Every structure is written in C-alpha cells, then in structure tokens.
Amino acid sequence: KYPLSNTSLPAQYARAISAYRFGNMTDAIQKIDALIATQPGNAYLQELKGQALLEAGRAGQAIEPLRRAVSLSGNNTLIRSMLGQALVQSGNPAYTDEAIRELAQTTQRDPDSVEAWRSLAQAYGRKGDIANADLAAANGYMAAGEFRSGQELAARAKLRFPPNSPGWLKADDILAFKPPKIDGQPSGSRQ
Template identity: 50%
Template sequence: GAITAGAHMGMRSLLSYQRGEEAAADRAAINYLNATGQSAKGMVETFRRLQNETMFVARHVDPYAVSHPMPADRIAIIEPLARASPHYGKTDPPALDARHQLARAKLAGFLDRADAITRRYPPSDTSLPARYARTIQMFRFGDRTRAAAMADDLIRSQPGNPYFHEIKGQILLETGQPAAALPSLRRAVSLAPNAGLIRIMLGHALVASGNNAALDEAIRELRLALQREPEAGDGYRQLAIAYGRKNDRGQADLASAQAAYYSGDLQTARGLARRAQGSLPTGSPGWLIAEDIYNQRPRRN
C-alpha cells in the first residue's frame, strides 16, 4: 500500500508539473499574439468549443489526474488576458486569411477521403482554396493527367504561389515524369527557398531523372533541404542514391544509415554507420556522425 501510494503521488506530481507547463504555454501564446498585433479571440473560442464538446465527459474526470488543465480552467486564465489586449477585436488581414484557407485546403486534400473533400469543397465552390483541394483530390483519387491540367489552372490564377508549382511538380514526379517535374519544382524552390520539403522533392526529381550530370545539383539541394528538415528520412534516402551513383560509398552508406535511423530502424542504422566508417576518413565530420549513430542504443521501456 505504501509503495502504491508513493507511485500514485509521484504520478500526480508529474501531472501537476505538466499542467503548469501547459498553462504557461497558453500565457506565452497570448504574449506572442499581442507582440505580433494579432487577436487571441480565436484561441478563447477554440477552448470554449473544446469545453462544449467535453462537457459531459468532464464531469467524471479527476482534474488532478490529467496532463492538461481542464478547458474551463484554461478559459478562466486566458480570457481575461485576451480581452485586455488592444488587439482583441482585430480581424486578420485578408492576405493572411487567404493563406490560412489554402493551408486548410491542402490538409483536407491530402488527408481526407474523397467524399469528405467533396462535401467540404463541392463543385459549386469555385474559390481558389476549393480548386486547390479538388486538384489534390483528383491527383489522389482520380485522373492524374487531369490533375496536372487543374494545377496549371491554379498557377495561372496565382503564378507566385510556390505551392501550386509544388503540386504540379509532385503530380509529374509521381506519374513517372521526373524530368518534366523539374521546372515546376525549381520554380517552387525559387519562390519558397526555406521550404525544406519542396527542396527534398526537387532533389528526388533530379535523382529520378536518371541524368548523372544532375547528381551534384541533387546532392546540393538535398543537403540544403536537410539543414531545414534534419529528420526527413526520404531526403537521406535520395541522398544515398545520389552518392551511390557517384560511387562515393562512404557518403552513400552514411546517408543510408541516417535514413534508417530517422525511420526508427536502429539496428540497420548501426550496421550501415559502421560500414560507412570503413570508407570515410577517421575523424572526419561524416565519420563522427556515423560514430554517433553507432553508439546509439535501443531505448528500454
């Protein structure tokens, strides 16, 4: 009984700490919104909606046995702070709202089922976000040739949007036309140079094009991308292929080890890391990265 009580108290202490961290994060969010001149009204409304959705369940929940403060408690803390802000009644600029709507459309297009996308963005909705979502829907579930034409229509509507060029490049890449995808992906990267995942796609297309003269460009793009997305396993896989085609065995094995490591296959990663060290100069940056991977041990539960 004493042992069980001690464990119970320890867990409650941990949960109390986590609730404190969440409450601090809520207050920090208010501060960040104030500092950037944005309203926290949406944050308050989100927690109020969450409170309504959990109203009946919350009556049976021990508030001291959860990792997050109850929605009512969070509202009690943040609503006075939000209402005290001079920006509380401020609406978002139209350009920011337009970007948000496009982001929502992209998420729906890639994550929802076809019928759910149609319900959210019916054919009668001719807005740019709806057309974007339907382009992705056509790419995932319909005629990919038609999807490419729909992407062209998006680009004509907004030529400076990198994500419209991205979807055109992705459609071409995933329909076995990597060389044709390059202009769209290069344009997307030029418009969004900090978007690491688009650079990885460009690197993938360069590798898949089969043009050995493009391997140095592929390696450069992939390395730049992985500075932004250091845990992107696919980036390391493409990098391994590029180095392999250049007969750089050490760098190819190292990139393969990193791909396996970030994919959660530690055993394979350690084996490839040790093999990479056999080809890399001892003490070089790549050798040291391989040593770090090799020295990793599985986590024990």
C-alpha cells in the same frame, strides 16, 4: 461540394485535387496549370504540380515546378526534399550534384526526414561516393528507428572514411549511440 458553375479559386483547386487524387493526370495538370496562370507566384500551386508529376512517375517533368516552388517558398524544407527526390528519381546523371546539394540542405534542417536521407544515399551511390552513400543510408535507418541497420551501415561507412574526418566522426557518433530501452529491451532491433 462545388458545382461546375462555381469558378472560385477554392472550387478550381478542389477540382484539380480531385482529378489528381482520382488519377486523371492530364486533367489534373491542366487544372493546376490554369490555377498557376492566375497565381504564378504561388509556391504551393507549383509544389502541387511537381508533387502530382512526381507521384505519377514523371520525375523529370516535376523538377521545374519544384525548383520554382523552392524559390517562391523561401526555401521550404519539405519542398526542397521533394525537389531532391525528383532529381534523383529522374535518373539523369546531370542532376546528381544538384540532388546532393538539395538533399544535404534538407537533412541539415530536418535530420528526421527518412526519405531525404534515402534519396541522398541514392545520389551519393550514383556518384560512386560509397562512403557518403553508406553514411546517408545509416542516418536514414537511424531516423526510422532501425538502429541496428543504421549502425551496421555506419560501421561500413567508418571504414571508408579517413580517420578523424567529418564523415568518420559522424559514423563514429552513430556507432556510439545507445538505443533507448523499451520494457527492458533495446528498441530498434528490427531489421
């Protein structure tokens, strides 16, 4: 759609996206970096770079552009979720606490974010906090509509928390949930 002679911002953006979508990461990152150089305060260009790196399996390199994107975007929940996922996927234990903070904020703002809950469960698991890992995983299953699996994990989490603690109460709420019926059958019975 855009000839190479067209150097407008939309044309440059389209070429960067095209390189990214066709798997030419070196070219895509160069083009995205050129766009960032013209608009360093554009959160969504930073997000694009972070997303491209994350999806290319370069989670560690995705962290800094995603941190900038969160800051520039006014704490956009979707970008924050992506940052949390990059922190977890980097495999660097030094990022575990930051990942938990980012993903906990994400799940508070967007409790239906299955990926955020699953990444949060991984982060808690890496820290050895199995009760919170089970609770986060339970919430992820519930958000995905997999109620039976969610309630099984909630029951396990509830046993790990002190009675009447916040985690225990959240697990108890999941256990008390009654799935809606569809055509007379409980929904969410899949595994």
